[in-house]
Amino acid sequence: MGPKGIPSWCTHCPQKSAALNCLKLPPHPEFSGGLLEFSAEISYGPFDPILSDKIQFPSLYQMAPKDSSLHKGVVHLMVYFKWNWIGLVATDDIRGETFLWEIREKMLKNGVCVSFTEKIPVSERGHKESHENFMARILESSSEVIVVHGDADSLMILRYSQLPILSIRKVWIATSHWDITMRPGYRQGHDFHGALTFSYSTSEVPGFQIFLRTIKPSKYPNDILLRGFWLSVFRCSDQLENEEQGICSPNASLQTLPLCSFDMTMSGLSYTIYNTVYAVAWALHEVFLRKSEKNLMGHEEYLVFHSWQLHSFLKNIQFNNSAGDYVIVDEKRSSEAQYAIMNYIFFPNETDALVEVGQFVPSAPLGQDFTICEDAIVWGWWKSQLPPGVCSESCGPGFRKIPLEGQVTCCYDCSPCPEGEISSHMDSDQCKKCPEDEYPNEQRDCCLSKVVTFLTVKEPLGMTLALMAVSFSLLTSLVLVVFVKYQDTPIVKANNRTLSYTLLISLIFCFLCSLLFIGQPTPATCLLQQPVFGVVFTVAVSSILAKTIIVVLAFRGIRPGSRIRMFMHPRMSIYVVLICSGFQMIFCGIWLGTYPPFPEADTHSEYGRIILRCNEGSVFAFYFILGYMGFLALGSFTVAFLARNLPDTFNEAKFITFSMLVFCSVWVSFLPTYQSSKGKAMVTVEIFSILASSAGLLGCIFIPKCYVILLKPDSNTQRQIKSKSASKGNTFFWNAGLHFQYWE
Template sequence: MACNSACRVLTKFYQHILALVFAVNKINENVKILPNITLGFHIYDSYHDAKMTYRATLDLLFKGHTFVPNYKCGIQKNVIGVIGGISSDTSSFMADILSVYKIPQITYGSFATNYETRFPPFYHMAPNEYLQYQGIVRLLLHFRWIWVGLIAANDENGEHFLQTLESLFSKNGICSAFIERSTKHSYTVLSGEIFDQSVNIHPLFMESEANAIVVHGEITSITWVAFTIMVALRIDPQYKEKNFPGKVWITTAQVDFIVNIFLRGWDIQMFHGALSFTVHSSELLAFREFLQKINPFWTKDDGFLQDFWEQAFDCLFPDSNMQTQFPGTCTEDQRLGSLPGTLFEMSMTGHSYSIYNAVYSMVHALHAMASSRLKHTVMGKRNTLEHLKVEQLQFFLRRISFNNSAGDEIVFNERGELMAGFDIMNLVTFPNNSYVKVKVGKLDPQAPSGKEMIIHIERMVWHKNLTQVPPFSLCNEKCKPGYSRKRKEGEKFCCYTCALCPEGKMSNQEDIDYCVTCPEDHYPNIGQDNCVPKSPTFLSFKEPLGISLSFLALFLSLITLLVLAAFIKHWNTPIVKANNRSLTYILLVSLFLCFLCSLLLTGEPNTVTCLLQQTAFGTVFSVAVSSVLAKTMTVVVAFMASKPSNSFRKWVGKRWPYSIVLSCSFVQVGICAVWLSTSPPFPDLDTHSLTQEIIMECNEGSVTMFYCVLGYMGFLATLSFTVAFLARKLPDSFNEARFITFSMLVFCSVWLSFVPTYLSTRGKHKVAVEIFSILASSAGLLGCIFFPKCYIILLRQDLNKREQIMRRKH
C-alpha cells in the first residue's frame, strides 16, 4: 500500500492491527490450541465508503481481481470467520453479504441498531448497548447531574441513542439542556487555516450552562468536538474571555480521544478530567512488551507500518512516495512509547482488547469443534480444517466459554453479546499533550443488586476551570434546606425556583420536591430545616401562673373556713339562725371544697386527678348551688307562711330543704357515675394544638358527658337565679334573696364567659381559665351571700338582735 500527500491514516487505529498480530502469534505459539495448524489473516480497508466495503467483502470471500460472485472461479478462499469494522456502518454493510453465506461476523467497534434482524447474528465483543445507557444514567445520578447536554452523531444510531437516553432521563428526573448533532467532516487546508463549512462557530455546548456533556457517535466523534472548539476559540474571542471550556465530558464506548493530521496541534487538555465508558479490558503485560519491540523495520509484511510511522513520527523512509516534507528520516531508534496518547497508546485499549478476544473466541470455537465426537465426520481429515462448514462453526461459537490470558471469562449470551460490563475511565492529561486513562469505576450487570456500579471518586481528577469539584450540572442553583422546588411554567422540570416551606413544615435536604411535616412530637425550627423535639407543658405548681392560682385557691379556702368559724361561733345569733343555719353550713363546706377542687387541675395530670377533676368539682358545686336554691326556697316559704290561713305554714320548720339539696345533688352524682362507667377521663398528650409544645392534659373521654355536667350546673344556677330574682323584694330584715340574686348573676356571668374562652384556649392557659372560673364563681357566692352577714356579725353586732329584726320587719 502506498500513500501520497492526500493519504492520511488515524494512527491510533494501528494498535488494532498490532492486537490482531499479537493474538495470532500467541495462538500459533500455543501447542495446546489447534496443534499442527497455523493461523493466518487478511486485513482489508473499507476507506469509510459503502461501495469499497462491499467490494472488500466480496474480495475476502472469492479470488481477487477477476472474481464472479457466487461462482467458484479458480481457487476459492476458505473463509471461516470475519472480524467486522470499527464502525457500525461498515459491519452492517459486511453483514449484507456475509449473511448470505452464513459466515459469522464478530464486531468489536460500534453497536449496530439492527443486528437482531441479521442471520447469522452478529457476535459482539461488547455488552448490550442499553446497559451502557443505564450506566450513563447511574453515573449522572451518582453526581446529581440533572442538567446534561447531549452530542450525538447525525445518523440512525445517533437518533436511536437520543430516543433511548431521553426516555431514561425522563424516568430518572434528568433533563437534556441541549441536543447537538455531530457530522463527519471533510477537512481542507487553505493558507495554513482549517475550514469546514458545516462547523457552527456558536455551538450549543459552548453556550450552555450545563457542566456535564455526553458525547455519543463513532470513534472519531471527539474530533468533531475538538475541531468545533478550536474554530470557535479562533473566530470568536468571547470564548477565550470565558476561559472555556470547563466541562465534564462523558463519552460512550465507541468514542476515543484521537487526532488526525489536521488537528495534530490540538490541546488535549480541553478534555482533562473526561469520563469514558469503555468495554471492560485487562492489562496484558506481554502486549506492552510486544509493542516495545516494534520499530520501523520490524517486518516487511506490514503494509500499514510505513504510512503509520511517517505520519506518527513526522519522518520519511528513504523509499517513501510522500510528497510532504517531514523534518527527518525514520530510524530504528524511534519507539511507539515516545508518542503522545492522542497518536498511539501503549496500554491496550478496549477496542484492541475486543479484537484480541475475538480472535481467541474464533479459535476456541474451532478447537471445540476439532475436539468433538463428530470431528471425523465433520472435518473429513484428521487435524485439518479443509472441509470445515461454517454453518457447523456457528453451533460451537454460540456456546464457547473460556478464560483468556488475563483471567477474564469470555462467553456470549443468547443474542450473541459478550457477557461483560464496562469500565469507567478518567482522562488525565499532561502539558506535553499526552495522557493516561485511570480506571475509576466499573459497571457490572452480574454484580449483586445495588452494587452494579462502583465509582472511586477519590481517584478522579477534574478540569482545572471547574469552580467546584465534583461540579454541579443544574439548570439553576440548588434549593437550600428549608425550601422546596417549585416548577417554572413553560420550562423543563429540571428548571425550578425555590419556595420557602409553609408554616409547620420543613425540609432538611437540598433540592427536595415537597416540604414534610415533622413527627407529632417535633416541630420545625426557625430556619425550617430541622425538626426540634416539642417540650411537654402543663400548669405546674412551680411556675408563676400555677403559684398564683394555687395561692388564690388556698387563700379563698382559708377565708371560707374563717367565715364558717365565725358562723359556728355565733351560731345562736339571730342572723345565723335566719334562713336555715344547717344549709348555711352545708353551703360553706361545699364552697371550701370547691376552692380545693381547683388544685386538682394544677400539676402534671395522672389517672387519679383526671378522674376527680371534673366529677368532684361538678358534684361539690352542685351541692353548693342546690344549697343556694334551698335557701332561696326557704325565704319564699317563710314569706308565704307569714300570711294568715296560708297552706305554706305547714312547711315551716320541716326538713324539705335538705331534700332539695339531696335530690339535686343526686342527679349530678348520677351523671358523673354514668360518665366514669362509660368513658372516663384519662391522661392524654395533645401534640397538635400547639406548634412547639406537647400539652399534657386530661382528656374528657366523653365530651358529651362533660357538657352534661356543666349544663346541669347551669340549669341549677339558672333556677336559683330565677327564684331569687322573684323573691328579691320580699319584706324581710335578713332577706338573702337579694344577695343570692347577685351571687347567681356573678355565677352565670362567669360560666357564660367560660365556655367560649375555654373552647378557644389551648394548653395550660385552658386549665387556668377553668380554675379561674371555679374560683371566681365560688368567690362570687361566698362574697355576695356571706360578706354582708359577716359585716353584721363581726362589726355591727348591734344589728344582730331580735329587736332589730322585728323592727326592720315591721
Template sequence: MGTGGGRWSLRYFRHLFVFYFAIQEINQNLEILPNITLGFHITDSCTDAGFSLCGTLMILTGILNPVPGFSCHQQGQLAGLIGSFSSVTSHAIARVTGIYRYPQISYGSMDVLFNDRVDFPFFYRTVPQDQSQYQGLIQLLDLFRWTWVGILTSDDDSDQKGSEELKREIIRSGGCVAFLERIQFSYDFKVEQYSKFKKITDMIDKSLAKVIILYSTNSYMVIQFCMPWWKMNADKVWIISAASSSLANIDFPSSATASACSTFNGSLAFAIPKGKIPGFKDFLYKLHPASFPDLSFLRPLWRSAFFCELSNGSEPSRLRSCTGEENLSNLASRLFDVNNFQFTYSLYTAVYALAHALHNMYTAKSQHGGNLKLEFQPWQLNQYIKEVHFKTPDGDEIFFDEKGNVPAHYDIINWYLFPNGSFSSRSIGKFNLSASSGQQLFVNQSAILWNPYYTETPHSVCSESCVPGYRKVLQRQKPVCCFDCIPCSEREFSNTTDAENCMKCPDDQWPNERKDECIPRVVVFLAYEEPLGAALASIAILFSIITDVILAIFITYKDSPVVKANNRDLSYSLLISLMLSFLCSLVFIGRPGRVTCLLRQVAFGIIFTIAVSSVLAKTITVVIAFNATKPSSKLRKWAGTRISISLILLCCLAQIVICIAWLLISPPFPDYDIKSEPGKMILQCNEGSTIAFYSVIGYIGFLALLSFIVAFLARKLPDTFNEAQFISFSMLVFCSVWVSFIPAYLSTKGKYMVAVEIFAILASSSGLLGCIFFPKCYIILLRPDLNTREHLIGKQYSKKPK
C-alpha cells in the same frame, strides 16, 4: 481468513501486525488445529463501503477481478472473515458474506444494528455492542451526581437512534438531558456550517449543564472538536462514548495539533480494554521486512517511516541500509505504545475465537471419522462459533451470547493535557456489565485530573438539591431535574436529600426547627410549678381559708341574731360547700390522671349543686318565714329546717343521677391534644360526653337562675337581716360568671381551658361568699350594736307595710 484494514496509519499497521502475529502463534501451537496451517488474505477497506465490497468479493472468489458466485481458490478453503474495524464497512461486508453464509467476526463494530439476528445471523464481534455502555454512562453520572447533562452526536442515522435511546435511559434512571444536538459530520470545513457550529457552541456555553456526553459510533467524531471553529468555554466536562474515544489513538503530528483539542482536557471516556498480548512486544522489536513473504502491505509504512522503497527480492544489504537497527527499534516502540492499544486486543481475540471454532469442528469431525482435511460448508462453522468458550492469556472469558456479542466491559480513562501541549490518558476505572449489581462500576476518583478550571469535582445540576427539611416541587413545563425547594409544612419533616414528599411525624413527636427529624413533643398541662397554676392554687387555698374563718365565726356566734336569722344550718351547709368548691379547683391543677379526670367534673358538679341549692333553700326559707307570720297562713307548717334539708337533698339527687349516668355511659378520661399548640402535646381530661358535661353545667345554671328569680322577688321583704338582697347580688354575679364562661371555655384550648374553668369556679364561689357572708361578718365583728334582737324587731315593724 480475510480481514478488512483501514487507513495507512500506525494504528492500522498495529492491527495488521497483531493479526499476522496471531496467525503465526496459532500455527505454532500444537494444541490448536494440529497438522492444519492457517492462511490469510488481507485487503484494505479504506474505511469505505465500496472498497469493502470489492475487497470482500476478492476474498470470496480468490481472484483479483471477482466474479460473484464463483470460487477460484487454488489452495485451502475460506473459513471466515475477520473485520472490519468500522460499523459502516462491517455492514457492507456482512451483507455480502451473509448471502454465502460465511461467519464474520468484527473487532471494532459497536453499532447496535448488528444485534438483529434475522438480518445478521452470521455476524459476531469481540467488542461490546454500543448500548452496553449505557448503564456504565448512567452509573458514572450517578456516581458524581450529575443529573443535568447534554448530548452531542452526529447526523448518522445509527447515532441518532442510539443517542435517543441513551436519552431515554438517562431519563428512566432519574436524570435529565438538557439538550440533544446533532452535528453534521465532515472532514472538510464548509463556510455555511459556521453559523450552525456557532449556534451550538453558544448554546453549550450558556447551558447550566456542565457535563456533555459525546456519543457516536464514528471514531473520528472527536477530531471535529479539535478544529478552530469549535471555541467553547473550559467549564465543561466531556464524557466520550467508547467508539468515539479515539483521541488517544490519533497520532498527532505536533503538540500544537494536540493542544487544539484542549476542550477535552480533564474529560472521561469509555474505552475498549487494552488487554495484554504475550509475545507481541518481542515480535514487534524483531520486526524486519525479510520476515514477510509479501512486502506489498509494508511499503507504505516503510515509505512513511524511513523514506525508502521496498520491493520483493531486495538484497539483504539494501534492506539493512533502508531500515537500520535503530530505526526499527524506534518503529517498534511507536507500534507498541500501550496508550494506543485499543481494539488491538479485540482483533487478537477475534482471530483466536475463529481458530477455536475451527479446532472444535476439526475435533468433532475427527471423532466421527470425518475428513481430516477439514472440508466443510461455510454455514457449518457458525454453530461452532456460537459454542466458543475460552480464556484469553489476560484472563478474560470469551464467549458469544445469542446476539453474537462478547461480555461487555470497558476501561474508563481520563484525558489530560500536559503543560507542553501534548495529550495523554490513563485508566482511572472499569465498568463490567456482567458483574453483580452494585459492583459493575469502579472509579478511582482521587486519580482523576479534572480540567484546571475546576478546583474540586465538577457539579452539573439544573436545580441544587433540596436539603433535608425541604421537598421538591417541579417547575412547570420543565424536566423533573428542574424544581423548587419548598419547606415542609408545620407538622411534617424530610430527612433525605431531594425528598419528593414530606412525611408526618408520629402523634407524640414534632419536627425540629430544621424539620429534618422528629423530636418528642413537650407534654403540657396546668402544673403547680408554673406561675398560672401556682397563682390559681394559691387563690383557691386562700379563699378556702377565708371560708373556714367565716365558718368559725359563725360557729362562735351561732346564737347571735344575725346567724340565727336566716337558718344557720343552711349557712353552715353553704359555707362548707363553698370551702369544698375552692378546694375542688385544686383537682383541676396538676398532671391529669384517670382518677382525677373522673373526679374533677363530678365533684365540681355535686359540690356546686349543694352550694346553689343551699342558696335556693335560703331564699325559699326567707319567703316562707315572712309569709308564715301572717294570720291564718298555711305556710306555718312548712317553716323549719326540714323543708330546706329536703330541698337540698332533692336538688343534689338529680345532679347525682346525671353524674352517675355520665360515668356509666361515657366517662371522662386522660387524653392528648396534639392539634392546639405546635410542637406540644397537651395532656388534658377528655370529657367523654359533651352532652353530659353541659347537662351538669346547665343544671347548676338552672338552680342559680331559679335562686336569682326567687331572691329578686323577695328583695323588698322587711327585715334587718333579710338575705334576699344579698342573694340577688350573689346570684347575679354567679350567673354572669357562668354565662361568660361558656364562650370563653369554647374559645380556649389546652391548659388555658382548664384555667378558665378554675377561674369560673373561684369567681362564682367568691361571689357567693362575698355577697352573702361578708356583710354579716361586718356586723358580727365590727358592728355588734346591730347584732341584737331589739334592732331586728324594731326594723321589722318600722318596715312593715301599711
C-alpha cells in the same frame, strides 16, 4: 503490525453497514492451485446486532464483545454524580437511534432528564456547516454534561470542529467507540479536558510494550506503513529534502509521542484485532490438523476444503490468549463487554493522558458492578469541584420541589415546607408531617420530641392556685366554726342555720375540688373533676336558692289569710336543696355511664408541647351541668332581686342579689375565655372561675355576718334587733327553725 495494530496482510472488505469493519482472509499461498479456497469475514469493529443476522451475513463473525449494557453504565455514572440534565449526541444511523432509545428509557427510570438530542448526519463532512449549526447548538445549551455516542469516523465532525478558545463549561462523556484523543492539533486537547470515556477493558498483552518501545523503521525496512507513519508523527525525513524537516533521529521512540499521535496502551479496537488474528490462527491450525489426519488415513476426498467448512471451525473456536483472557468466537456465547472509565487530562505543558478512574462490569453482582474513584477525577474547567449537571439547584432540607408548568420534572422551584411539616432529604418531592409526639424545628428539616406538660403544683401558677384553694377552704371552715359557735345568736338563727351549714360545707368542697384539676390527669381524677365540681356547686347554688325562697316566704307569709303559709314547712329548704341537687346528680350519673371523661394527650394546642389534660367525653354534658347551675343561679338572682326592698334587719336578699351577680358574671366570662384558651390555660381558667365564684359567695353572704358576730357583738342581741326594728316600724316574726314569733 501497523501503527493501528492491524496486520499488514489484512485488507478491508467492502462495507456492508456503517459499523462493519472486517478482515477478508485471502487464499493461503500453501493451498494455491485450487487445493483450498475459502473466504470468511470477521468484524473487528463495534458489536452491531444487525450483523448477527446469519441469514443476511452467514459468513460473518463479530469479535468485539457485546456492548448492550453500555447505556446502563453511562446512566449509572449520571446517578452516582447526581446529574439529571443531560445532553445526548449520537450518529444519525440505526446504532445511534438504538442507543438513544435505550439510554432515554434508562434515564427516565432513574429520574434523569434529556435537555437536548443532537444527531450527527453520517454523510456530512462539511467543517463549516458543522461549526455553525451543530456545535453552536451544543455549546449554547444549558446542559453542562454531554453524552457522545458514535465511532471515530462518524464523529469526525465533532472531533475536528473548531471549538472556541474559552470553551463553555461542558463535561463530555464518550462511549467506547470514540477515540477522544484523536484531534488535528496539539493545542486542541483542552477542549475535552476532564472528559470521561467508557473504553473496553483490556488485559495487557505480554511483550507488547517492549515491542513498541523498540520498534523503528530501520528495524522493519520493508514496512511502508510504519515508515510513512514515522515520518509523519516525528515530522522528519530519512534524508535531507528541505530545510523545515530534519533528519530523523536514530534515538526517536514511539514512547515520546503524545496521545493524539500514538497511544502506547493497546486500545479496545486493537485488542479485538489481536484476538481476531489469534482466532484465525486457531481456525487454520484446526484446518491443517484435520488435513493431516485425513491424509494419513488415505481419505483423498477430504483433502479439498470448501469455504463454508471454515465457518464451523471459527464458530467452535475458544481459547485463552497470551494475555490470559478467554476468547469465544461464537457471538451467541460471548459475554458482555467490561468497561474501564477513563479520565482525559490535558496538562498545561500540552501533554495529555488517559487515567483510569473506575470500572463498569455488567456481569458483576448488583452493587459491585460500578466502581469509581471520585477523588482521582480531574474535572477540567471545574478543577476539583464536581460539575452541577442539573437543570435546577437542589432543594435543601426544609424545602420541597415545586414543578414548573410546561417543564420536565428535573426543572423546578424550591418552596419551604408548610408549617408543621419537614423534609430531611435533598430534593424532596413532598414534605411529611412529624409524628404526634414530635414537632418540626425552625429549619423544618427534622423533628424534635415534644415536651410533655400539664398544670402541676410544682410550677408557680399551679402552686399559687393550690394555695388559694387551700386558703379559701380554711377560711370557709373558719366561718363554719364561727357560725357553729354562735349558732344561738339572732343573726345566725335568722339566716337558717341548716342552710348556712350546708352552704358553707359545699363551699369548702367547691374550693377543694379545684385541686382535682392540678397535677397529671389520671382516669380517676378525670372522672371526678367535672361531676364533683357540678354537684357541689349545684348544692351551693341550691342552698342560696332555698335561702332566697325562705326569705320571700317569711315576709309574704305573715299576712293574715295568706295562702303562702301552706308552703312554710320547716323542711321546705331541705326539699329545695335535695330536689335541685338530685337532678344534677342524676345527670352526672348518666354522663359517667355513657360518655365519661378520660385523660388525653393534646398534641396540637401548643407548639412543641404535649398537653396532658382531661377530655370531657361529652361536650354537651359538660355544658349542660354549667347551664343547669346557671339556671339555678339566675333563679336565685331573680327572686333575690324582687325581694331586695323587704325589711332589711334580717333580710339577706340584697346580699344574695350581689353574690349571684358576682357568680353569674364570673361564669358568663368563663365561657368565651374557656373556648378561646388552649392547653394549660383552659385548666387555669376553670380553676380561677371556681375559686372566684366560690369566694364571691363566701364574701358576699357570710363575711358581713362574721363581721357583726365577731366585731360588733352588741348588735347581735334580741333587744338590739327589736329596738332597731321598732325604730323602723317593722313587724317581722322569725325563728331559726322557721317557728316564727311576733316582735315589734
